[in-house]
Amino acid sequence: MPTAEARIDTDRGGRYLGQLCRHAAAMAGVDGHRGADHGATADHSPAPGGNRDTGHVTVDAQWSDTSGVITFAPHGTCTLEAGESALVVRVDAVDDDKLARIQQIIGSDLDRFGRRDGLVVSWTSAEDAGAA
Numbered sequence: 001m002p003t004a005e006a007r008i009d010t011d012r013g014g015r016y017l018g019q020l021c022r023h024a025a026a027m028a029g030v031d032g033h034r035g036a037d038h039g040a041t042a043d044h045s046p047a048p049g050g051n052r053d054t055g056h057v058t059v060d061a062q063w064s065d066t067s068g069v070i071t072f073a074p075h076g077t078c079t080l081e082a083g084e085s086a087l088v089v090r091v092d093a094v095d096d097d098k099l100a101r102i103q104q105i106i107g108s109d110l111d112r113f114g115r116r117d118g119l120v121v122s123w124t125s126a127e128d129a130g131a132a
Contacts, residue, residue: 002099003126005090008110008119013082014065019113020080020106021063024070028059076102089121 010016058073068080076093089106093099107121 001092002096003092004099004103004123006121006123008087008121010087010119011085013087016087016113017068017080017082020109021061021068021070023109024059024061072102078102078106
């Protein structure tokens with residue numbers, strides 16, 4: 001299972017964790033989460049005929065002040081941990097394409113939410129993190 005992680009230096013990790021999870025939860029009620037920053041892709045659209053086994057993504061978010069999980073079923077999950085000086089974001093996905101897509105969605109949202117604070121989201125793969 002491909003994995004990527006980002007450690008984002010911020011003293012407001014809990015704030016960004018909550019904002020991202022609230023946003024994901026709000027999008028869970030929208031078929032396909034097709035916001036302008038996320039775009040419409042095959043991963044987010046049901047196939048002709050609306051068969052739910054053909055690529056539809058179900059989004060769910062659960063969180064507390066210091067940890068959260070956003071599920072992009074059946075493609076992967078994003079786990080968040082907020083500390084005093086950083087927000088750690090980990091994405092696990094079923095394949096490299098889904099990993100890249102979830103990274104793009106999470107990274108885009110965090111870039112937008114943290115623009116004023118200058119948040120920097122820089123992903124490393126699990127192999128890179130293990131070698132460090």
